[in-house]
Amino acid sequence: MQKLLKVYKLKRQLEIKDVNEEIMLWVLISSTVPNIEEKGVHIYKDPRLVELGYRIISPVSLNESQLIDIFGSNLSISNSEDGYKYLRYKLGVGEGADDLPPATSFPLEANCDYLHGVSFHKGCYIGQELTARVHHTGVVRKRIMPLKFTKEIKDSIEKDTIVNSSDNPKLNLGKLKGTVHNYGLGLMRIKEALDAKILKVGDYEAEVLKPSWWPIEAPREVTVKKEKN
Known part of the structure; x- marks a missing residue:
């Protein structure tokens, strides 16, 4: 800083x-x-x-x-940083340079729009145009999400390890950002990761969780019926 x-x-x-x-x-x-x-x-x-x-x-x-x-x-x-980190990882909240590497992390992928960390009503700030453009198109395909492992992590897993589908090892679903006990954080492809159910992270298996604090998304297409007078 x-x-x-x-x-x-x-x-x-x-x-x-x-x-x-x-x-x-x-x-x-x-x-x-x-x-x-x-x-x-x-x-x-x-x-x-x-x-x-x-x-x-x-x-x-x-x-x-x-x-x-x-x-x-x-x-x-x-x-205790370990206890606080465990709480954050269970909630799916990234924080600091370890989870969100400087100059390579996008605010919306880090859920800043859900965590009161970015405003779309004022400016200017560095990266405003890109952030606003992504927001208004409504397409954010990757976000930081919590990963729950089937067992506690005993051996360290290298950062940015590719997260695959257990059924399709060639399918890249995201990258691991960190682990603590039996939870981790990953920058995940939202739809594909949720559909995959069981994920493979190194020698461990996990599932991706959709945080309860995420807002309910409106349907992308809304059909409006025009009533006849």
């Missing part, structure tokens, strides 16, 4: 500094969260999905037990 922002700074006299040694990022999954700004602690609702909970930004000097004292002992707070 620091490197990207510096590209667009141009002649502005701005300092873009690395704050990784100053702040800690936490995830809080709870339906009721107090609105607190105390001791440098800030909490924000994740704008993408309610299931993703809240983000807590705190100074590195505060540990987990101190945060629980602030928010209440009945809350479970964790900065």
Whole structure:
């Protein structure tokens, strides 16, 4: 992010500094969260999905037990990347450069239109024309989708491994973006992957899941009958 922002700074006299040694990022999954700004602690609702909970930004000097004292002992707070990644993968939400490689990922394929990450009512932004064109044509053939494996992944599967149909090994249905436990993320051909039922990813079998938070798609063709007066 620091490197990207510096590209667009141009002649502005701005300092873009690395704050990784100053702040800690936490995830809080709870339906009721107090609105607190105390001791440098800030909490924000994740704008993408309610299931993703809240983000807590705190100074590195505060540990987990101190945060629980602030928010209440009945809350479970964790900065475990593995647990949060598992939650994201079950939901089918890609995040960061590992899941969405810079300069090679399209916003609509990453479900940004479903996750309040792109606006079609304002501009301008880099890539706006292409993004708007794809949106208005209504044709997005590939999207990030969750993969549920039949068993837990013991051996690492190489990133961008081709996902095939179990019935037709030559049929390319998408690419794997990552795995955690028994779930993965893949950039999948939507219709073909859902029709395939059983998928082959390396030595493992999986099924693709259509996320429940995806909007219901309207029929592509609507027949309008004109009534006679």
